[in-house]
Amino acid sequence: MEKTYNPHTLEQHWYTFWEEQGYFAPQGTANPYCIMIPPPNVTGTLHMGHAFQDTLMDLLSRYHRMMGDSTLWQAGTDHAGIATQMVVERQLAARGQTRHDLGRDAFIQQVWEWKTQSGGQITRQLRRMGASLDWAQERFTMDEGLSHAVREVFVRLYDEGLIYRGKRLVNWDPVLHxxxxxxxxxxxxxxxxxxxxxxxxxxxxxxxxxxxxxxxxxxxxxxxxxxxxxxxxxxxxxxxxxxxxxxxxxxxxxxxxxxxxxxxxxxxxxxxxxxxxxxxxxxxxxxxxxxxxxxxxxxxxxxxxxxxxxxxxxxxxxxxxxxxxxxxxxxxxxxxxxxxxxxxxxxxxxFLTDQWYVKVAPLAAAAIKAVADGRIQFIPDNWKKTYFEWMYHIEDWCISRQIWWGHRIPAWYDDKGQEYVGYNEAQVREKYQIPATVTLEQDADVLDTWFSSALWPFSTLGWPENTERLKTFYPTSVLVTGFDIIFFWVARMIMMGLKFMDEVPFREVYIHGLIRDAQGQKMSKSRGNVLDPLDLIDGVDLETLVAKRTTGLMQPEMAPAIERATRTQYPQGISAFGTDALRFTFTALASTGRDIRFDMGRIEGYRNFCNKLWNATRYVLMNTEGQDTGLTAAPVELSLADRWIISLLQQVEEQVHQQIKTYRFDIMANTLYEFVWNEYCDWYLEFSKPLLQADMSAAAQRGTRRTLVRVLETSLRLLHPIMPFITEELWQKVAPLAGKSGKTIMLQPYPQPDSAKIDNQALQEIEWVKQFILGVRRIRAEMDIAPGKALPVLLQNGSAEDQRKLNDYMSLLTRLARLETITWLNAQTTSPEAAIALVGELRILIPLAGLIDKDAELKRLQKEMGKLHQELEKCQNKLNNPNFLTRAPQEIIDKEQQRVAEMNASLQQLNAQANRIRAI
Missing domain, CATH: 3.90.740.10 (Valyl/Leucyl/Isoleucyl-tRNA synthetase, editing domain)
Known part of the structure; x- marks a missing residue:
């Protein structure tokens, strides 16, 4: 292994490998699980909302793939009628042309050429995020199959009287016409x-x-x-x-x-x-x-x-x-x-114009019932109130747009203005018995992009043909989307799915919040607070970041202020964090709230987590490669620490399954972070060091080596849906030592808890050991005693059970707490002036005489208290200022009050510490 974790050397390699091997396609014939990607615009680029949402969908897809489900994450993009037409029209304008100079057919051909050459940038960027979409079956809302579905739906609804043309008021863009x-x-x-x-x-x-x-x-x-x-x-x-x-x-x-x-x-x-x-x-x-x-x-x-x-x-x-x-x-x-x-x-x-409309009230009734009777569940449940509020007051849907790029409305007119609707002109003439002598002209309008998007859950699977993919994966399992398009997309998919498939399009709708900046402000170019997820992955220098934030502003006069803010906030630019750290950050932020605040401090912490995992794996490999890790018939003896970490792992596995099931990805991320960083890396790896010493029995060493690699390998599989790249890289090295075979971690079974492996005594005993060690470490920190200095420890008020545990785990305590001696005092013995920690009723005392420089420590404490007093005075002056109290937001006032409380508490602790030292 390389000594340091460098995500850029491994991410591209592993994604190319997965895609070339076809691992993103549904595997096997087990229970079907399907997610439809909300189709991003073909003109789009990856933004924080996409990256957040797609991380959660990929997490679910990878989890269910590892659970053995036949998993499809359907790939595809939206033709984005207005946005795409604007892109190509700008290109024509640069050449001194308009679309009218080309004519409709030539202009449409130009758009297709642009799509082939430049479109789909966002799909390439999704690959950078590790999105395991089934690219081999990627769909586009203007491809022939989906266009056929659109015409089919339009004609059927028209023939049933559910689509009509009428003059009504619409939102009219006078520039786009x-x-x-x-x-x-x-x-x-x-x-x-x-x-x-x-x-x-x-x-x-x-x-x-x-x-x-x-x-x-x-x-x-x-x-x-x-x-x-x-x-x-x-x-x-x-x-x-x-x-x-x-x-x-x-x-x-x-x-x-x-x-x-x-x-x-x-x-x-x-x-x-x-x-x-x-x-x-x-x-x-x-x-x-x-x-x-x-x-x-x-x-x-x-x-x-x-x-x-x-x-x-x-x-x-x-x-x-x-x-x-x-x-x-x-x-x-x-x-x-x-x-x-x-x-x-x-x-x-x-603006009052003639437009095409869908008469939605009859479709809405069935869609309301599907949510009311539980066939579709909203998560969190409160979003169904929003859904109902809109559905009960729904108005007819304007589906026509006066542009050229899109699904052209399948309606024709004779010279008297009579309309005829059908799949094509030939079918219209046959359907309405119109002779060839009558000239027909097709409607110039195209359909609203949301019309084709409403068919997405079934059109992408081959409808109106009854394909195997349609029979297997419809209805889909879950829709992952933001609350801002419940009306525009979610409700319309439900209406169309029930109408044309006689079945709901998905069983669950997981509604996530929207990414905002650390202050809770919406990310927008006009505010200059936009973060590009690829900049977080690859890093970006300050000048490039400033240029990106100040170019193309709607209000150019804002550029100086945005530049100043950017230079203040990111004086060194943005470091490269890698994809896995960004994905873990998004997962940890995926709460049930409406707003999700993205704080750069979080991603820095999760990059450190990646480093921690990397270094832990290096330690494990150094202590197990070329050694017997329990794969032979030789006897294995599990220590208390081995049994403890194995027990803890079973509990974590149970919790993670439940957290994914309830879409509490934030709690899942925290559970895994706490287990891997604190329990496995910080505690168990330390416990393992004395257990691997030469004076231990071969069976005991074998047991610890086996536990090291098996718990690590299992942790990598638990983490894989969130952090696919680093877990694949490490798993390839650890798996053989754990007796695992296979070409990729992504097709390994997701860990399942085994209650028979839980040793409650080991959990309780190690908790006592940890509290003992933490008590000693806390005293070291409070008294500023050097970490490497061996300490004499006095114990008092201990029970017989405490005495037994001390005797059993003396070597662990002495090594990990760095103890020189341990002496028991009876209850009547007067203890010297000492720092005290408690483990239940057991008192841990560390005599201070001779351990610290009394004068130097008092001087340090006085200096620290002086700084706190200055800060405390500033905060109190602010809170005593009527102008501040009337003008500042309540959250700022609350924060200042919290700071005052924390500083007062710190001063009390420092005073108590100084008094103990003076008494020596």
Whole structure:
């Protein structure tokens, strides 16, 4: 073995080996276990959310593979309609072209060429994370098989009346010229204004005042609404208003949606440009007047003076004209949430267009029942409330997008606009008996990316063909996903799975939290707090990190602040931690909370864990290679320490199985960390050293060597699902010594507990030994006694059982606690001034006279107490400052109060220690 652990020399080797050997494919015909990867965008790159989520899915896949299940982790990517089209359009723009210059077919061909050459970067990065996906069966949402499934679903739903075309309000991106889903709209708080406008009654007898953040939309108003119980306006209900700047008459209506406490209690209603207004308009049968073109310029439905103006230019003109007419009451600064497209960053407009919709209420009923009756379990269980809340109020799903890259809607129109839906034009003509003399034109729209993603659990397995993979792996076992797409993806997969497979798509839905930075802030480029998982694996220098964080910002003016913060936080850049340390960090963070704070200190600790495991293996190999490790017929004698670590291992195995079953990956990681680092490496390896000395019997040495390699080999298998690379490397070296054969650890059986191997007496006895040694070590640390100095120890108040244990384990205690002598005192003997530790009722005393330099130790303690007093004064001054208490977040105040409590406790301990020394 190399002396030091270097992950980069082994990770690429082992992943290539696994993939070339075909180990990621389902093995055998045992119980099927299947996970579908949430398909990442073909344009995407690995981010912290992907890396976290895929670590958990790989953990489950590797665990079930080792459990002997026929395990499939289905690989695949999403065609990402809008994102991919933007990538290729930018390439064309660099050459001075647009997609319209190429035409639809040539543009689509260009996208396919890009996909072949540059797409799929994220799948290469997933390999770096050790993801054991079945790459041989990788799917793409635009491949022929999945495209066939999409057409099949669309046609069936249309023929059943569950897909229709209609004019409704959608989120419209005026740069991309397409409808977008709610998930593709990012609302952010921005500074704006609230304009208060006068709307006079048509007869001039009165007026109402309305407030709006978008005054240009008043050109499309078709009513003013008041609450029916608002006494101020009841006498005006039904009367017409002369809409300023247009001359149109609009009614005053009563609707309970209006909040009489907000503003004046009068609300302008623009049904074609506001979702709430649209609902009111539907209730009152109001006219829908669309005032925008597809690029958010004003159209011919507005007065001549405003036609062709950009919406924001028109806003200024409308305000100026209202002011000139004496109809502008007041303008107030106002913070509001502005919806922006996540791709174009343009302000999204509610827009009235013809779109295709899925009538989801009939599909939702079955999907609600599947969760209510337990066929699908949410983990944690509270997320099903979120699911139900959305499903009970579900609205029809807009599935059409006005772009070219995607599944083209299988609908055709004749010259009269009559629509016909089928698998292709030939099938449409046959289905509807349309003669060849009638020209048909296919719908130009494509389907929402989420439509094909909703079919993912069965389309990837070969549906609509009844393939062996479909019969074997559907329904899948578990879906691992974030809470932010329960509506957009999880619910739709459930609806589609029940509809077309007559079975749920998965048995369990494990909802994990979202990765945030150490302060709990969402990771985003605009904040400059993004971490690239590959940078954590490979390391990155400071200048490269600064460039990555400050390039391409939506707000370039933020770059200096982001650069300063980066240079302060990472003055040396980011070290290389390797994949296994990162994976262990993600696993340890996978709690049931909504937010997951990623702290660099954690990954540093788990890189040290990798080093610890590496060095422990080197120790084991140095003490067992070329030796009999219990593989012969020679007798084996197990020491107390051997029986203890074997017993502990059985308990750990039982706990880990339960923790994986309940998706408590964080507790699993902690269980394994504590066992491997503290119990095996720190304690058992130390216990083993005297047991391997020449004066021990051959059978006893053989027993310890056997225990060393068997417990280590088992620990490597326990750790493998979390840390695949280092465990494979070490297992290859340890396995032969433990009597294990096989080409890879990933196909070895996962350890199973054996209660017959648990020796409760050994567990109790070693616990006594550990507490004795820890008591002595604690005194050493408190009194600053050199670790190598042999100590005289006095014992008092011990029982006969304590005496027996001391006699039995004298050699262990003397060696590991570094003791010079051990003397028993009777209960009446006056003990000298000593430091004391307790093991139950047993008192461990270490006389201080002659062990320490009294003056030097008092001087050290006084210096330490002086530093604490200074820090304590700073904290107390802060907590006594009213400005701090009123402005600081509560969590900061709580942290300062905790620090004060800890420092006071430390001062008490140091004072007590100083008093003991003065008494010597």
């Amino acid at each position: 397409t409808a977008v889903s709610d998930l593709e709209v990012q609302s952010q708080e921005e500074n704006g204004f609230l304009w208060h406008l006068r709307y006079p009654l048509a007869d001039g007898s009165d007026e109402v005042i309305v407030a709006t953040t978008r005054p240009e939309t008043m050109l499309g108003d078709t009513a003013v609404a008041v609450h029916p119980q608002d006494k101020r306006y009841q006498h005006l209900i039904g009367k017409p208003i002369a809409l300023p700047l247009t001359g149109r008459l609009i009614p005053i209506i009563a609707d309970e949606h209006v909040d009489p406490q907000f503003g004046s209690g009068c609300v302008k209603i623009t049904p074609a440009h506001d979702f709430n207004d649209y609902a009111i308009g539907q209730r009152h049968h109001l006219q829908l007047i669309n005032i925008f073109t597809i690029d958010a310029k004003l159209n011919d439905n507005v007065p001549m003076a405003y036609r062709g103006l950009d919406r924001f230019t028109a806003r200024n003109q409308v305000v100026a004209d209202l002011e000139a007419a004496g109809l502008l009451v007041v303008v107030k600064p106002h913070k509001l949430m502005i919806p922006r497209g996540d791709r174009s960053h343009a302000v999204v407009e509610p």
